[in-house]
Amino acid sequence: MVRSVVEVTPVGQQDVADLAAMWLASRVDSGITPEVAARFASEGRLELALSRPDVHAHVARLDGRAVGYVVTSENPFGLSPEPEVAVEQLYVDPSARRHGVARSLLCAVVGLAERAGSDVIVSNVPTQSREAHRFFARLGFSSVLVRRVVGTTQLRRRLAPQGGAHSAVDQLIRRRRSLRTLASRAG
Structure with a gap:
């Protein structure tokens, strides 16, 4: 059986609708109710984030269908003396997982990091996502800190x-x- 080729491109105007739909699906997949996710979308949070010059997004297509995306930012906290690229969000549609989509998206991230002169790529992985932790660990990402959140x-x-x-x-x-x-x- 021949594996389909994953095509990864920077998000352009023609990709915004696909990205928005996948972004909503990722929010619901992470445990947010569809109503809250829709409110986030209607508030324009995604468009606002994508309009920042230090934020980059790529969409992955499998057989012409949008199946995943990655959103990155450069020097997310601005405190590091060295340039960093942070994977803010990485999402692959459940039907397209285990087809190399996330790896292909991360290849685009590596290219961004190299162009930015970054020696480091960081990713915030949700604590409850065992599968994501294993995926990033297999690629060599190590745990550096624990990020705690409080209301x-x-x-x-x-x-x-x-x-x-x-x-x-x-x-x-x-x-x-x-x-x-x-x-x-x-x-």
Whole structure:
């Protein structure tokens, strides 16, 4: 059986609709509800990101059908003295996985990194994606750091002084909780 050839090209105007559809699918695949993903798309987040000069996107086609994409950025944090290329998103349609699509997309990333003078390519891999971790590890990516994330509200609550003066909002929340507790005990 002959393997189909994967064609990877930079995203042009003719590819935007395909990229947007795959981007929505990738958001849903990562656990975001279709409604939230559609809202992100309607807010123009993808177009805004792609309009930045340091962001590059490539689309992969298998037998003429768009089946994957990669979005990269150069020096994502701007703190490194050496140029870096970061794989921000890499997505392959589930029906096209294990056909060399992700490898072909990463070949385009290597070309970008070489043109940018970057000796390093980094990728943020979701912690829950075992398959992605294995894929990147097989290609030689190593773990450098653990990126921890917290919601703003949760961090504010945890940073609040314990036992000291509390904001009016904190006092209101505490009062409501104690009233709910009293009401549930009485009822």
